[in-house]
């Protein structure tokens with residue numbers, strides 16, 4: 001196999017370390033005055049809304065996974081929409097957009113401001129940065145990568161620090177282990193090559209438990225965006241009540257792949273599901289997430305599976321970085337003035 005271009009993956013450990021330096025130390029002392037109404041960042045929050053799309057939005061899914069293991073003090077609401085959920089009481093809103101130009105995220109950020117919620121932007125710049133900074137709202141400016149999804153650690157690590165500063169999760173002791181997870185995956189290229197070879201000529205059905213939803217979604221997104229490959233994520237237990245019924249399909253070739261972490265409470269459930277899937281003739285693959293902390297196994301998973309999709313792109317002779325249909329959709333939305341931003 002020729003050497004795979006790992007794009008920004010080898011920089012992930014340093015992106016994680018660099019990006020957290022940019023979170024303002026005094027973030028809880030911020031007070032923002034919007035049209036005479038003061039938004040006070042020192043107040044108590046009773047939920048965290050993480051809003052963003054695609055490679056930025058997956059940060060919310062990953063944080064949500066981690067909170068199945070950590071003692072997160074408030075619910076994490078993952079929002080991938082142009083509106084915020086209704087009836088929030090005292091939320092902290094974290095608006096994440098790598099480019100800062102994603103209309104859905106800008107609209108959600110504007111809604112947070114008009115509803116008087118404390119909000120923090122995480123971005124490399126763009127309109128989101130300008131709109132928020134002009135109002136005195138804190139923005140964490142993060143280092144750039146070749147495309148949003150390759151900058152994941154730059155978006156995730158500041159978010160974790162924000163959660164720490166707001167007393168929502170105690171993450172400081174785990175950050176280095178997350179970096180170890182990335183480094184470990186960067187050494188597992190042979191394994192990634194083997195797995196990518198197994199995914200050829202079939203639609204991957206990715207089985208994950210609720211507590212690894214983020215790893216499954218990220219893997220699917222990386223298959224879509226890097227390898228331009230369709231894939232489905234089935235989250236169990238729910239997927240065991242519907243998706244599983246289609247394992248007998250004859251219309252398309254399926255490749256079942258289960259992702260399991262070391263201490264996932266859904267582990268035995270997933271094993272049972274795989275036995276049932278196998279009893280219908282399938283030969284499921286199993287990816288075991290390695291790591292001694294939740295963040296380590298999560299970061300091992302997203303890094304290892306991301307690299308696998310780069311290998312798959314290579315095998316398919318597909319250019320991994322560009323995502324022309326996404327760009328075209330954003331242009332069309334812009335042209336048709338769907339969003340007032």
Ligand code: F6R
Pocket residue numbers: 053054055056057096097098099100101102105147148149150225323326
């Ligand atoms: C492209 C990618 C996309 C973007 C999404 C939102 O690499 O990952 O899924 O992340 O279109 O754009 P940003 O992240 O700039 O807000």
